[in-house]
Amino acid sequence: MMQKxxxxxxxxxxxxPILKRQLDSGKPLIYLDNAAxxxxxxxxxxxxxxxxxxxNSNIHRAVHQLAEEATAAYESTRQxxxxxxxxxxxxxxxxxxxxxxxINLVAYAWGRANIxxxxxxxxxxxxxxxxxxxxxxxxxxxxxxLEYIGVDDSGYLKMDQYQKHLDSKKVKLVSxxxxxxxxxxxxxxxxIIKMSHERGIPVLIDGAQSVPHMPVDVQKxxxxxxxxxxxxxxxxxxxxxxxxxxxxxxxxxxxxGGGDMIKEVHKYETRYNDLPYKFExxxxxxxxxxxxxxxxxxLNNIGMDRVRDHEIDITRYxxxxxxxxxxxxxxxxxxxxxxxxVVSFNIGDIHPHDLATIxxxxxxxxxxxxxxxxxxxxxxxxxxxxxxxxxxxxTKEEVDALIxxxxxxxxxxxx
Amino acid sequence: MSDDIYREIILDHYRNxxxxxxxxxxxxxxxxxxxxxxxxxxxxMKIEDDKIRDIKFEGRGCAISQASASMxxxxxxxxxxxxxKDLTKDDILENIGLTxxxxxxxxxxxxxxxxxxxxxxxxxxxxxxxxxxxxxxDSRAL
Ligand SMILES: Cc1ncc(COP(=O)(O)O)c(C=O)c1O
Numbered sequence: 001m002m003q004k005x006x007x008x009x010x011x012x013x014x015x016x017p018i019l020k021r022q023l024d025s026g027k028p029l030i031y032l033d034n035a036a037x038x039x040x041x042x043x044x045x046x047x048x049x050x051x052x053x054x055x056n057s058n059i060h061r062a063v064h065q066l067a068e069e070a071t072a073a074y075e076s077t078r079q080x081x082x083x084x085x086x087x088x089x090x091x092x093x094x095x096x097x098x099x100x101x102x103i104n105l106v107a108y109a110w111g112r113a114n115i116x117x118x119x120x121x122x123x124x125x126x127x128x129x130x131x132x133x134x135x136x137x138x139x140x141x142x143x144x145x146l147e148y149i150g151v152d153d154s155g156y157l158k159m160d161q162y163q164k165h166l167d168s169k170k171v172k173l174v175s176x177x178x179x180x181x182x183x184x185x186x187x188x189x190x191x192i193i194k195m196s197h198e199r200g201i202p203v204l205i206d207g208a209q210s211v212p213h214m215p216v217d218v219q220k221x222x223x224x225x226x227x228x229x230x231x232x233x234x235x236x237x238x239x240x241x242x243x244x245x246x247x248x249x250x251x252x253x254x255x256x257g258g259g260d261m262i263k264e265v266h267k268y269e270t271r272y273n274d275l276p277y278k279f280e281x282x283x284x285x286x287x288x289x290x291x292x293x294x295x296x297x298x299l300n301n302i303g304m305d306r307v308r309d310h311e312i313d314i315t316r317y318x319x320x321x322x323x324x325x326x327x328x329x330x331x332x333x334x335x336x337x338x339x340x341x342v343v344s345f346n347i348g349d350i351h352p353h354d355l356a357t358i359x360x361x362x363x364x365x366x367x368x369x370x371x372x373x374x375x376x377x378x379x380x381x382x383x384x385x386x387x388x389x390x391x392x393x394x395t396k397e398e399v400d401a402l403i404x405x406x407x408x409x410x411x412x413x414x415x
Numbered sequence: 416m417s418d419d420i421y422r423e424i425i426l427d428h429y430r431n432x433x434x435x436x437x438x439x440x441x442x443x444x445x446x447x448x449x450x451x452x453x454x455x456x457x458x459x460m461k462i463e464d465d466k467i468r469d470i471k472f473e474g475r476g477c478a479i480s481q482a483s484a485s486m487x488x489x490x491x492x493x494x495x496x497x498x499x500k501d502l503t504k505d506d507i508l509e510n511i512g513l514t515x516x517x518x519x520x521x522x523x524x525x526x527x528x529x530x531x532x533x534x535x536x537x538x539x540x541x542x543x544x545x546x547x548x549x550x551x552x553d554s555r556a557l
Contacts, residue, residue, distance in 0.1 A: 025416070349430070350478075351476060351477035351478060352477075353452050353454075353476070353477040353479075353520075353523065354421070354477045354478045354479070357417060357420065357520060358417045358421075361416050361417045368452075369451075369452060369453060370453055383453060383475055383476070384452075384453055408417070412417055412418070412421040413421065413426065414426070
């Protein structure tokens with residue numbers, strides 16, 4: 001059934017030069033590793049090229065024409081990001097290297113000033129290592145405690161455990177992913193935030209998987225921190241975004257000390273720069289921040305509602321088809337409305353790395369392993385899974401090719 | 416390509432590994448993992464008069480890493496360490512019949528050799544520091 005507003009994938013694919021590539025196997029590329037990083041449209045590649053060809057310069061510090069052009073382009077990305085997630089102001093948008101650095105910035109700068117002995121930080125069993133390890137470091141340093149919200153067998157968070165943690169009255173921060181990079185689970189962030197705000201506890205949302213794949217509105221959601229990566233949403237590597245509510249950012253000590261983050265430096269003291277520059281020490285990744293603006297434009301042209309609809313459609317199809325293969329176990333919520341375009345699975349006793357090798361023969365790029373979520377792997381009691389993850393340029397025909405390769409794997413392994 | 420890798424013999428060693436299990440009174444036990452894949456191998460050995468009297472492995476991971484470990488234990492069982500210690504990457508790849516693996520999967524195939532070499536480093540540490548040093552270098556290069 002053709003729904004009104006489904007994406008014109010054929011047209012979209014023409015914008016991604018890499019999708020025309022032939023691989024060593026002689027097969028065309030079928031790229032299903034989008035949760036790791038997405039491909040880049042020509043507009044993004046050209047924007048970076050244009051910067052280096054025509055106005056490469058350091059920003060914020062010079063009055064010559066190139067510096068003015070580069071500064072304007074860099075800051076226009078900040079405006080686009082603010083608008084994209086509906087932040088009140090560009091002052092609330094800090095550029096980092098990636099989601100990982102954004103979360104570490106909060107742990108280091110906000111966490112060291114606000115977490116003390118006996119305090120608790122609540123995270124969940126579905127978190128990526130980047131939303132676990134920084135909190136382990138912080139809680140160990142401070143004599144605080146890390147608590148987990150468990151996940152049930154279908155991949156949903158156990159909200160009663162969350163309630164219990166909150167009732168213990170020691171919680172000082174809640175940090176939760178809005179979409180699992182393994183199970184695809186979309187977590188009930190609105191409820192999570194509401195419940196914690198009733199007790200005055202701030203919430204960090206790991207948006208690495210959600211922001212690229214669905215509409216995210218920081219004012220509606222009312223989160224205190226949001227972290228995500230440009231490279232997972234058509235943008236270049238090396239650019240992360242940390243959104244922080246202004247009231248919190250104003251009171252946060254700095255992260256990295258050095259150039260750009262200062263107003264005045266004297267022998268023994270420094271006046272820090274205004275928001276958000278106070279948190280961007282040193283020359284940033286100017287070219288890639290500029291390239292990221294083209295990615296946001298591209299997504300805005302499509303519309304995030306339609307991105308989400310496309311992924312629900314293809315995920316429903318993939319769950320059906322993959323789930324229909326003999327010997328397959330699929331992890332995560334069965335209902336495509338409750339999950340993003342990520343399907344993790346295992347088949348018989350075939351190890352995911354062997355499956356990925358067989359897939360590679362078919363030109364299919366999928367991910368295999370623990371997906372930087374070893375806590376979740378332990379909870380699922382598996383060493384590894386295979387994961388197919390989708391984006392705007394993926395088609396149902398590509399899912400069919402994946403099924404063909406799965407059949408081949410069953411033949412080779414005789415299952 | 417996968418047809419060449421996942422041959423009968425590889426699947427047989429994967430599903431029916433030889434010399435797999437614990438060894439409570441081992442002279443040398445050593446563990447390593449492949450961070451890329453998460454493959455894990457433990458090797459236990461009884462060594463007498465510089466000879467591998469018994470060898471067992473434990474582990475989990477892909478068919479290539481586990482079959483390779485299983486075949487390696489058969490290859491070195493009852494062998495003099497002097498002949499085992501110079502085993503090369505190519506010896507292993509030929510032994511398991513996988514000479515055209517890509518760079519990522521070669522690591523899987525060679526993990527057990529790496530662990531074996533680390534085990535010999537432990538054994539030679541006091542007895543023959545020069546050999547220990549060379550084995551340590553070899554294992555790092557794998
Ligand atoms: C849910 C989630 N959080 C955090 C990250 C880390 O992103 P980055 O590697 O860009 O810092 C990822 C990326 O895999 C992710 O999927």
